[in-house]
Amino acid sequence: MREIISVNIGNAGTNIGLDYWELLCLEGGIDSQGRLNSLQQILEPGNYKFFSEKSTQTYSPRALFIDTDPQIFSILNTKPLFDPTYTISGTASLRGNYTKGFSSKYYNNESITLIDASLERLRNIAENSDNFEGFIITHSVARGTGSSLTSMLLNKLSEEYPKKIRTTVSVMPSENNNELLEPYNVMHCMNNLIENADATFSYDNDALNDICRNALGIEYPGFESYNHLIAHSMSSITCPIRNNGSLNSSLSDFVSNFVPFSYNISVSSMAIREISFEIFNPNCFMTKCETSFGKYITGSLLYRGE
Ligand SMILES: Nc1nc2c(ncn2[C@@H]2O[C@H](COP(=O)(O)OP(=O)(O)OP(=O)(O)O)[C@@H](O)[C@H]2O)c(=O)[nH]1
Numbered sequence: 001m002r003e004i005i006s007v008n009i010g011n012a013g014t015n016i017g018l019d020y021w022e023l024l025c026l027e028g029g030i031d032s033q034g035r036l037n038s039l040q041q042i043l044e045p046g047n048y049k050f051f052s053e054k055s056t057q058t059y060s061p062r063a064l065f066i067d068t069d070p071q072i073f074s075i076l077n078t079k080p081l082f083d084p085t086y087t088i089s090g091t092a093s094l095r096g097n098y099t100k101g102f103s104s105k106y107y108n109n110e111s112i113t114l115i116d117a118s119l120e121r122l123r124n125i126a127e128n129s130d131n132f133e134g135f136i137i138t139h140s141v142a143r144g145t146g147s148s149l150t151s152m153l154l155n156k157l158s159e160e161y162p163k164k165i166r167t168t169v170s171v172m173p174s175e176n177n178n179e180l181l182e183p184y185n186v187m188h189c190m191n192n193l194i195e196n197a198d199a200t201f202s203y204d205n206d207a208l209n210d211i212c213r214n215a216l217g218i219e220y221p222g223f224e225s226y227n228h229l230i231a232h233s234m235s236s237i238t239c240p241i242r243n244n245g246s247l248n249s250s251l252s253d254f255v256s257n258f259v260p261f262s263y264n265i266s267v268s269s270m271a272i273r274e275i276s277f278e279i280f281n282p283n284c285f286m287t288k289c290e291t292s293f294g295k296y297i298t299g300s301l302l303y304r305g306e
């Protein structure tokens with residue numbers, strides 16, 4: 001079993017992280033108190049081993065939550081599943097401003113303290129893992145904390161863990177967002193993702209909204225529905241790792257599969273053929289982008305049974 005540490009930053013990152021772990025609990029047979037359903041050990045041992053063992057038969061997610069906004073505590077305090085020492089917060093949100101996280105006024109004080117505390121907790125989780133492989137960071141790039149603290153942390157992680165895989169689940173800006181500082185926040189953060197992340201899975205709320213309305217028939221979707229979709233896609237990405245599958249059984253296999261290579265594809269099942277075509281249908285994209293400009297370099301398709 002390879003361990004992956006989930007780091008959840010800012011409001012969007014926290015909400016997505018909570019949804020993701022809730023889904024992993026369902027898949028792993030772990031209840032809201034972290035207790036393991038004993039049948040699960042026989043049926044699917046991989047899934048619950050993805051959690052760290054607190055005491056006999058009680059498990060806790062390998063997850064760190066970081067926000068400048070102290071409200072994060074009131075959300076996580078109601079969830080005994082999570083270890084309270086792995087929630088780190090500041091005193092006030094960065095209010096949509098990346099630069100506040102980096103300016104000398106804040107950087108020297110709160111943001112740097114939060115990053116130092118986060119690194120210490122991550123060391124702790126890594127030391128208590130047998131085969132720790134890397135990180136999955138959930139965040140949004142559009143406002144202050146998700147863009148600046150993610151950038152600062154990625155910077156430090158690439159120095160301290162150069163051989164570990166750093167992936168991000170990033171909520172990209174949507175066409176309908178009109179925040180003044182958003183283009184600056186996004187530009188700075190994207191620059192950092194390109195430099196310091198090995199892979200970035202991108203989602204945008206407009207595209208998720210279309211999927212919810214058109215494909216899932218949800219009349220008034222909101223963050224909750226979008227986060228469910230993101231959590232399902234994250235669970236599919238980590239499924240082969242949690243279950244020791246023969247393909248993509250580690251994050252590094254996953255990343256190396258993106259190296260362009262020509263395959264002879266023979267698809268025998270009609271269902272797989274249809275699903276594969278659907279993936280390239282713009283209505284199914286989780287990020288709105290113009291594909292007719294031909295910007296694909298490579299693709300990696302993961303199929304999951306029922
Ligand atoms: N998918 C999704 N998007 C969200 C969620 N919460 C906020 N967003 C979007 O993500 C962007 C960033 O918002 P936040 O995550 O609240 O910002 P932050 O990172 O906490 O930064 P500051 O509050 O400015 O310090 C906004 O464009 C929101 O529309 C969420 O739960 N799910």
Ligand SMILES: [Mg+2]
Nearest residue numbers: 011069093145
């Ligand atoms: Mg916030």
